[in-house]
Amino acid sequence: MKLGYLGPAGTYSEEAAYKYSPEAEMVAFASIPTVVNAVEKREIDQCVVPIENSLHGAITDVLDFLVRSDEIMIAGELAVPIDHCLMVKPGTKIADLTVVYSHPQSLGQSRIYLGTALGHTQAVASLSNAQAVIDMQESDAVAGAIGPRRAADIYGAEVVAEAIQDNPNNYTRFVVLDDKDRSPTGHDMTSVAFQFSEDEPGLLYKALGVLTENSINMVKIESRPTGERLGRYTFMIDMELHRMDPVGRETIERLREMSSWFKVLGSYPRMEELPIRG
Amino acid sequence: MKLGYLGPAGTYSEEAAYKYSPEAEMVAFASIPTVVNAVEKREIDQCVVPIENSLHGAITDVLDFLVRSDEIMIAGELAVPIDHCLMVKPGTKIADLTVVYSHPQSLGQSRIYLGTALGHTQAVASLSNAQAVIDMQESDAVAGAIGPRRAADIYGAEVVAEAIQDNPNNYTRFVVLDDKDRSPTGHDMTSVAFQFSEDEPGLLYKALGVLTENSINMVKIESRPTGERLGRYTFMIDMELHRMDPVGRETIERLREMSSWFKVLGSYPRMEELPIRG
Numbered sequence: 088m089k090l091g092y093l094g095p096a097g098t099y100s101e102e103a104a105y106k107y108s109p110e111a112e113m114v115a116f117a118s119i120p121t122v123v124n125a126v127e128k129r130e131i132d133q134c135v136v137p138i139e140n141s142l143h144g145a146i147t148d149v150l151d152f153l154v155r156s157d158e159i160m161i162a163g164e165l166a167v168p169i170d171h172c173l174m175v176k177p178g179t180k181i182a183d184l185t186v187v188y189s190h191p192q193s194l195g196q197s198r199i200y201l202g203t204a205l206g207h208t209q210a211v212a213s214l215s216n217a218q219a220v221i222d223m224q225e226s227d228a229v230a231g232a233i234g235p236r237r238a239a240d241i242y243g244a245e246v247v248a249e250a251i252q253d254n255p256n257n258y259t260r261f262v263v264l265d266d267k268d269r270s271p272t273g274h275d276m277t278s279v280a281f282q283f284s285e286d287e288p289g290l291l292y293k294a295l296g297v298l299t300e301n302s303i304n305m306v307k308i309e310s311r312p313t314g315e316r317l318g319r320y321t322f323m324i325d326m327e328l329h330r331m332d333p334v335g336r337e338t339i340e341r342l343r344e345m346s347s348w349f350k351v352l353g354s355y356p357r358m359e360e361l362p363i364r365g
Numbered sequence: 366m367k368l369g370y371l372g373p374a375g376t377y378s379e380e381a382a383y384k385y386s387p388e389a390e391m392v393a394f395a396s397i398p399t400v401v402n403a404v405e406k407r408e409i410d411q412c413v414v415p416i417e418n419s420l421h422g423a424i425t426d427v428l429d430f431l432v433r434s435d436e437i438m439i440a441g442e443l444a445v446p447i448d449h450c451l452m453v454k455p456g457t458k459i460a461d462l463t464v465v466y467s468h469p470q471s472l473g474q475s476r477i478y479l480g481t482a483l484g485h486t487q488a489v490a491s492l493s494n495a496q497a498v499i500d501m502q503e504s505d506a507v508a509g510a511i512g513p514r515r516a517a518d519i520y521g522a523e524v525v526a527e528a529i530q531d532n533p534n535n536y537t538r539f540v541v542l543d544d545k546d547r548s549p550t551g552h553d554m555t556s557v558a559f560q561f562s563e564d565e566p567g568l569l570y571k572a573l574g575v576l577t578e579n580s581i582n583m584v585k586i587e588s589r590p591t592g593e594r595l596g597r598y599t600f601m602i603d604m605e606l607h608r609m610d611p612v613g614r615e616t617i618e619r620l621r622e623m624s625s626w627f628k629v630l631g632s633y634p635r636m637e638e639l640p641i642r643g
Contacts, residue, residue, distance in 0.1 A: 295570040
């Protein structure tokens with residue numbers, strides 16, 4: 088099975104792909120459009136892409152692709168803790184470091200640790216967390232790098248501090264994309280997208296009412312522009328049901344009737360509730 | 366009056382600032398965080414920042430700042446059409462161009478025109494639409510640039526084609542930020558943000574029900590992560606009321622009672638409905 092992800096190896100995306108399917112043949116892609124298009128063209132079987140981060144919100148490229156694609160469905164979800172590690176060339180001491188490499192977002196998420204334990208070092212931007220480890224190893228300075236443990240494993244670096252990010256509850260939710268979704272397990276999630284005709288305000292309220300009447304838990308709501316004009320949105324909802332269950336069928340039928348455009352993005356096994364940390 | 370915007374001069378942000386207040390003393394800032402912080406510290410009186418684009422959606426940096434800030438409110442809104450122009454050094458013909466400069470987003474929004482009328486040219490990325498005009502003027506090649514008409518006016522370029530973007534309904538909505546919002550005009554918008562306590566699903570439905578009962582039009586709903594954990598959101602709603610009107614007071618009081626956290630982001634004059642083009 089060929090599994091695509093947002094490369095290079097040693098990023099949190101590769102960690103998510105590996106967690107989802109350790110046996111798969113991993114294929115790295117340079118961007119979200121290229122990896123999702125490769126699934127659409129069946130050059131690869133599935134891909135694992137980030138859809139939401141607990142600090143930064145939705146990955147809109149992925150949402151917009153799901154709304155647009157006629158071929159691809161969501162077949163799974165999983166969450167990966169964004170635990171930044173400080174890694175060094177084996178044997179190096181933190182006190183001796185002069186430079187620390189990482190992706191700017193990871194540096195921004197580790198401000199407290201950078202200002203205290205690493206106050207004596209200079210922070211330098213790398214193109215990715217994986218590249219940061221390579222930059223560290225090629226540096227003439229006594230250098231460290233911040234990134235996922237998997238990058239240290241792959242590139243042979245030593246982890247000298249763990250979970251150094253400011254917010255302990257930094258998670259990214261990933262989705263598995265395939266040409267079909269999954270059968271009911273009794274513990275499922277369904278993602279849908281819909282639009283309303285312009286001249287009927289209050290329809291979103293009525294749509295949420297269908298979920299309330301059927302005692303269905305809505306986990307998430309997002310709005311994305313339709314591109315038609317400012318103020319017109321596609322709503323995207325994640326809800327705890329399977330589209331083939333009796334209540335699921337009825338709920339989806341009623342939502343479809345209310346909408347001017349409606350699409351099931353997929354039904355798939357629900358991930359476990361995440362622990363709250365810190 | 367000192368009015369901040371996302372610079373440099375000749376961008377759509379400067380066009381919005383100029384449209385809002387042609388007499389103001391304009392102050393350019395390099396990023397959204399620096400311009401909003403300058404209003405917060407009262408180094409400038411107001412700023413005009415993008416909050417939403419009709420193709421790309423919310424500008425999340427601005428939403429997150431509004432949720433976080435205790436000092437700043439929304440005092441106005443306006444929409445600016447993102448009409449890309451092709452500009453050249455005066456006297457140059459389109460047929461003779463070999464290179465076209467623009468910001469990668471503007472190039473991406475003008476794919477059809479680039480592939481047809483400019484099929485004989487090479488597209489080159491610039492740091493901003495304003496910088497593209499400078500790059501064009503400094504180029505040794507017979508060069509053009511894509512960007513707002515205002516950039517041509519400022520830098521003395523000639524506009525040879527207008528509205529060359531793929532989608533004619535490309536608008537950006539800007540908000541005016543100040544240390545206070547505005548008095549009722551009878552034609553107002555109010556933006557609020559709120560969170561619910563974790564153990565009460567269906568509260569969003571009840572909240573939207575308050576608007577429906579009071580016949581209040583909800584124009585927009587966004588969800589942003591709270592940062593506490595994956596699956597916890599701050600909801601942001603724009604609705605057609607003023608917080609000082611009788612119905613507005615009652616609506617806001619009821620929403621506040623339902624929420625575990627609630628904030629009025631501002632009441633301000635509503636902009637006119639936009640025409641649909643193309």
